Amino acid sequence: MIPTIYSNSQDLLSLEKFNDKWQSHLEALISYGLSAGADFVEIFLEKTDHIGLLAEQDTITNVSPSFAMGAGIRVFRGVQDGFVSTNDLTANGLKEALSQALDMLGLGESLLSKVKFDGLRLLNDYGLVKESWLSECPKLSESSDKLLLGTSFIDKFGNNINVRRGSYSRSLQEVLIASSDGTFARDIRLHQSTGLNALATDKENRSAISRRYGSSGKPNDLREWDPCSSAQEVCESVNKMLYADYVEASQMPVVLANKFGGVIFHEACGHLLETTQIERGTTPFANKVGQKIAHESLTAIDEGSSDGAFGSLSVDDEGMEPKQTVLIDKGILKTFISDRAGELRTGYKRTGSGRRQSHSFAAASRMRNTYITAGRYSPNELISSIDNGLYCKSMGGGSVGPTGQFNFSVEEGYLIKNGELTKPVKGATLIGEASEILPRISMCANDLGLAAGFCGSVSGSINVTVGQPHIKVDSITIGGR
Amino acid sequence: MTASDEISRPFLNPNDIRDRLTKLSSIEGITKWDLGASSSKDISVQVENGKAKQLKGSQRSSITVRVWNSEGLVGITSTSDLSDIGLSKALRGAFEASNYGDIKNSPDFSIMANTKLSVNEQKLFPAQGITKLLNLLIEAESNLINKHSSIKTVPYNGLSELFYERVYLNSDGAIRSMSQTQASLYLYARAQESDRKPRSSGSIRIARGSQQIDIDSCINEAANKTISHLNYEPISTGNYLVCFTSEAFLDLLSAFSSIFNARAILDGVSLSTRDSIGEEISVPFLSLNDNGLHHTNVSSCSFDGEGTPTNDLALIDSGKIVNFLHSEATARSFGVQPTGHAGMGAKVSVSPDWFIVSRVNDETISRPTLDHKQSQEKFILIEGLNALHSGVRASQGSFSLPFDGWLIENGQPISIESATIAGDIKLLLKKIVNIEKDQIATHQGVSPYIWVEDMKVTGDS
Known part of the structure; x- marks a missing residue:
């Protein structure tokens, strides 16, 4: 028999702020989950306050405020997990969501967890100064x-x-994050x-x-x-x-500008270095740690601590502080970006990269500020090394397919002739496959820059930073007219 | 109450929301308001190697409230808190936002928000529950893997059940509500033969209930598509005769739907202008309607974000633009009636529901014998277009998109390793040489296969 945790529904919304007054309520929920046979229970509470403005010509044409709140409750039994989200933050609402998550895994009757729960640690309040x-x-x-x-x-x-x-x-x-390993963070x-x-x-x-x-x-x-x-x-x-003019379809060397040019690495390689891709069997790099997967001029980092960067965070959505992760060091693959489920299922240690759009999504291993580090050349040296190629000054969006094929559009491009930038061209799409392109990034300039972006993937749309210095790719397919 | 009953238990009570909002708005001194509310409950399963990978459930609710201030300016606020506290906060937020309302584009109540709906109730299908969904998906994964020795995994898969409700209310007494059930299945397989690159493809099915999903046909389609891509080769860059599958053509048309969007026209970001009604935009043997109530649309909604009834609206008739999609505000600006395509906002968005592409005027078709199943000519069959969010420049009319497909010569298909197709939507609509006879229902509309000549394709060889 599972213990009843509340005799009647208590409106937890009366606890206006997320603070340590929630501790006993959350501990009761976690104990309930563990007593039903769960190996791990995590509760993610969220309140949001958003405003969007649109100006067109000389008029504000749209002001759209919104407020939201909710909880995401995740329960693990072995490597399987059940996840339930709800807008209902009352005591009964949270218990109902937890019960549903337990029920999904067939828990709740006679199974008893071997997990010992000593209660939540003291609240680690990263929000206090904010x-x-x-x-x-x-x-x-x-x-x-x-x-x-x-x-x-x-x-x-x-x-x-x-x-x-x-x-x-x-x-x-x-956000307020509590889990059965004692994590308690705001x-x-x-x-x-x-x-x-x-x-x-x-x-x-x-x-x-x-x-x-x-x-x-x-x-x-x-x-x-x-x-x-x-x-x-x-x-x-x-x-x-x-x-x-429209660019002609061809295969040629390209120079990608710094800052948002880093979207190529984000799409072509970064996603394939998330442990979710190992779990699915969709990354060509799964067994390549320690091996050379890129040109020796390339070192790539994923971190969450650059001051003010769009993908920075004090703590990830699983309550862990972000680690700086060297993904590729001089062409050698070092590790993967990992979250709790990723560690459980693939063995790669968590990197503080468990991220989600909102309480409606279970956290997954996602990029934060991801960039190629600066090299030793000037941007002009990259351009002058090319007789016939394309300079991609500004990139549009892009995507990577389930077998590693990527593509992204060039918003602003210029032809390179005999080492000089010439006429502007439009309509170019860069197409390739990560494992084939990485060895062709042969030169990195010394002007690393970061740019903000939104990344949509398995756990929703999140804020990220992409970045790189100017880089040269020796050859890539360019879709055009 | 069983778990399956639970998912279709209504959450929104339109009369209760109306009564509470009437009272709360009166307290705030607000006399004119409207509201859109939605609520959903869903469960979904994902599997991996015959076991559950992730099981999910969610309950969501939200409202958007619009208020008009004494100067007739509109403000909105959205919230997921449907308590009195939440509604009051939303009313106050909307009232503050109304100070920044745009007098030139201020929306009003739709004149059709109180008219009778042609469709009121949809049949709701009972949920089967998470255990049944899980077992069905495990079996589907196994059956798909067993279809061919090269299919080793189904990395992307999911089976879900959804119950969804919507409400529209306004202070003039309009009250609309609807609810529906929906289920979806997707299976995306990955196959690889020795010393060759991995290939993948998949299939989707959507129905009003999970028991209505044809799982076997989804498995067969996913398997056949995946297997058909194992024999792949690069193709040469050049200009090709191209046949778009129904899905691919609808994808492209939807990406350029701003052509028919009155909001986009007024904003100057459409390829059309106010004067484009009557313009010959395509070959004369093409007609296009938008019909959210079409029987193949399992997500159909009988009213839009402003309470206007959903309609069957002709957009292209025999090659000529005949109507645009409208909200209340754009319709007023154009001097026509709202068409039932509005969202809800201070600046109201407009979007299509369910495109129906038809072949008309057979005698004007330039190459009526082209048939993707029988043609012996060399052509490219485009199965699906990718990366539409980044490869389409809707305001410029151009596109450059990666695609999955086959080069077919003498009736023999060879999968294309990697390629993009580029062009201009207005030129493409004029270069259509055949529209096949069979209208095929997809999960995003209805269209026959469409043949277009002289399309630029970039390949790898």
Whole structure:
């Protein structure tokens, strides 16, 4: 018989803040889960406060605040897990969710866990010093004015501009994580992102360029954003690309610019170094630790601690502080990005990379700030080493398929002829396979830069940083006209 | 109450929400409001090597409330907290946001929010529960692996059951509600032969209930597709005669749906303008409707985010644009009626429901004998397009997309190792040379196979 933990439903929402007053409630739930036969129980509580703004031309056209809360409860028995999410944070709501997760694994009758639970440790409160963040963020009027300044600068610097848009989002997430290994942690996460985009048209010619900037843990981020230089950057690109010709399909060397150029590594390689890919049997690198998988010029890192970077975090969604993880060292594969389930199922130690979009998703091994480290060349040395190739100044999005094939679009490209940048070209898509491309990254420049992005995968859409210096890929297939 | 009853127990009570919001808005001094609410409960299973890998369940609910201030400006707020505290907070948030409402694009109540719906109730199917789903999926995984010696794993798989409710209410007395059940199965197999690259493919089935899913046909389709890609070769870059499967063509059309989207037209990001009605956008033997109520659409909803009834709307008739998709605000701007394609917001989004592509005017078809099952000509059959989120430039009309497919010559298919197709949507619609006769229902609409000539394909050889 499983003990009853509450005689009647208690509204835990009356505990307005996530703090150590939750401890006894969570311990009771965890004890209940373990007594039903679970090997491990984890409870992830979340409250969010989000606002999004859209400016079009010289008007704010959309303001969309939203609030949410919920819990994700995960139960392991061996390597199997049951996960249930709910918006209901009452005592009965949480117990019902836990019972459902236990029921999924066939637990709850006579099975008894061998796991000893000594209660939760003292609350590790990473959010304590972040309580004032929300009030320090700009109010609606200030945010609106700054965004409209951005769209007005596009009008000032652009030619043939038809559409000017600015967007801003601010997300505050408060989490409380408790698990049967004693983990008890609270954190507050603040993410802000600002974007500008412009569409230029002239008869049949059309060009659309967008840029997005993002940070974590910086309440003043929007105040410090320079809308003038951002608008200049967008306008310079949109003006150049308006009359660009389509690139011809071919195979040629490319130079990928720094910052968001790192999306190639993120898509082509980073995803294949997540333990979820080993579990599925979908990474070609599963048995390659210690082996050379890339050119010796390439070293790659995944970490969660760069100050203010979009993928940085004080603690991951499983209550672990992020480790700096050297994924590839001078071409040699060193390890994988791992979460709790990944460690359990593949043996790779957790790296503080258990991440999820929200309480609706179970955490999974996901990238944080992932980049190729700086090399010794100048960006010009990379370009001048190519007779006939493509310079990818700005990348669009991309994806990687279940067998490691990747693709991503080039938003702004220039042909390289005899070591010099020549005319702008559009419509290029870079296509390849990670295991074949990594050995071809032969030169890395000395200008490492990071860029914010959103990554969608098994545990939802999360904030990440991609990054690299300028890099040269000796040969890659370019889809075009 | 059993677990299977539990999943289809209604959560939203429209009358209760209306009464509470009427009271709370009155306290806040708000006289004009509307609200969209949704709630869902689902369970899903994933398996690996004959065992459960992850079992999931969720319960979600959310509301979006819009309020109009004394100047007629609109603000919104969304919340997952449906308690009185949550609703009050949402009302106050929306009221504050209304100070930033856009007077030029301010939405109003749909004039059709109180009209009679053509469809009211959908049949709800009982859930089978997590244990049954798990056993079914374990069996499906095993059967798929046993279809061919090269299929070793099914790395992406899932079987789920969903119960979903929606409500729309406004302070003028509109009250709409609907609920539905849905189930889905996906099987994505990975196969590899010695000294060759791994290949993968899969299949999806969606139905109103898990008992209605044809599991065997999903297994067979996933196996046949995966096996057909084992014999692969690179292809040369060049211009090809291409046949799009129904799924691939609908994917492409959906990615460029801003052509028919009145919101995108008003925002200047569509390839169409206000004057595009009557424009010849495609060959004359193509017609396109959007019909969210089509019997093949298992996710059909009888009303949109503003309470407007869902309709069957002709978008292209014999090659000419005849209508756009509208919300209340865009319809008012264009001087037409809302079409039932609105979301909910201060700036209301517009999106299509269920495209139906049809062949018309047979006599104008330039190459009516082309048939993907019989043609002896050399052509590329595109099974599916990938990376649409990054390879489509909707506001520019261009696309460059990786695809899965086969090069077929003399009726013999050879899988294409890796390739992309690039082009311009408006040119493509004019270069269609045949629309096959059979309309095929997919999980995202209905379309025959579509033949297009002279398409640029980039290969690896």
